[in-house]
Amino acid sequence: MREWISGRNPVYEVLRARRREVFRLRLAEGIQETGRLGEIIQLSAARKISLERVRRIQLDSLGEGHQGVALEASGYPYCALPDILELAEIRKEPPFILVLDTLQDPQNLGTLLRTAEAVGIHGVLLPLRRAATITPAVVHASSGASEHLLVVQVNLAQALSELKSEGVWVIGLEKRLEAQALHQARFEGALAVVVGNEGEGMRPLVRESCDLLVSLPMRGQVESLNAAVAGSVVLYFAFQRRMLQSNS
Numbered sequence: 001m002r003e004w005i006s007g008r009n010p011v012y013e014v015l016r017a018r019r020r021e022v023f024r025l026r027l028a029e030g031i032q033e034t035g036r037l038g039e040i041i042q043l044s045a046a047r048k049i050s051l052e053r054v055r056r057i058q059l060d061s062l063g064e065g066h067q068g069v070a071l072e073a074s075g076y077p078y079c080a081l082p083d084i085l086e087l088a089e090i091r092k093e094p095p096f097i098l099v100l101d102t103l104q105d106p107q108n109l110g111t112l113l114r115t116a117e118a119v120g121i122h123g124v125l126l127p128l129r130r131a132a133t134i135t136p137a138v139v140h141a142s143s144g145a146s147e148h149l150l151v152v153q154v155n156l157a158q159a160l161s162e163l164k165s166e167g168v169w170v171i172g173l174e175k176r177l178e179a180q181a182l183h184q185a186r187f188e189g190a191l192a193v194v195v196g197n198e199g200e201g202m203r204p205l206v207r208e209s210c211d212l213l214v215s216l217p218m219r220g221q222v223e224s225l226n227a228a229v230a231g232s233v234v235l236y237f238a239f240q241r242r243m244l245q246s247n248s
Helices: 008-017 035-046 056-060 081-090 106-118 136-141 156-165 204-209 227-247
Strands: 002-006 022-028 050-054 069-074 096-100 123-127 151-154 169-173 191-195 212-215
Touching: 002 008, 002 136, 008 022, 008 035, 008 069, 008 136, 022 035, 022 056, 035 050, 050 056, 081 123, 081 151, 081 156, 096 106, 096 156, 096 227, 106 136, 106 227, 123 156, 151 156, 156 169, 156 191, 156 204, 169 204, 169 227, 191 227
Parallel strands: 022 050, 096 123, 096 191, 123 151, 169 191, 169 212
Antiparallel strands: 002 069, 022 069
């Protein structure tokens, strides 16, 4: 399977990560080949990737916001759950995992992947079906951060059970009366953070797999934040807590 990745940062990160097979690079005719675009050209030349200069209209069909560049590459390289635990061990860090339960919107998925990469998540779990996957649109939305993450497609309830047997504490983000306020929860140590579907939250089996449910305390007039924003807040909060713990 081949796909087109468009946009300067996404293309650059695909090339820099070196996790995909790449086939050809297309640039818009007359575009200034400096800055990030110059770096893309250098990385492509080092890998002997075919370079084609084409009319901009030919890039328009390959993706929105292409910024004059598109790269033909193999499909996204998913991995396995043990790879995530192994990465945490290599880094000598307690596992820090993001679990996304049937998230539908590619923009939300891309935003959460970008946050996950920024805070040092060891891996991301996606369900096997009925959810957004790592498409070119998601790569674009994540600004290429997806290329530096380990992403697994699994049965989430089974995977959470396996993680719990490895000592991972599972926290789910929920808008429920029984959910604890974010600041009251423990985020140190081996941790998996679960973010549910945009409309319905977590499915029952996934919710039941959580050790704790947390909610975001709010003082504004709007009822709630969307999944991407709320999940990003929780991830960064957890990141801060974990940094304080590791430095103490």
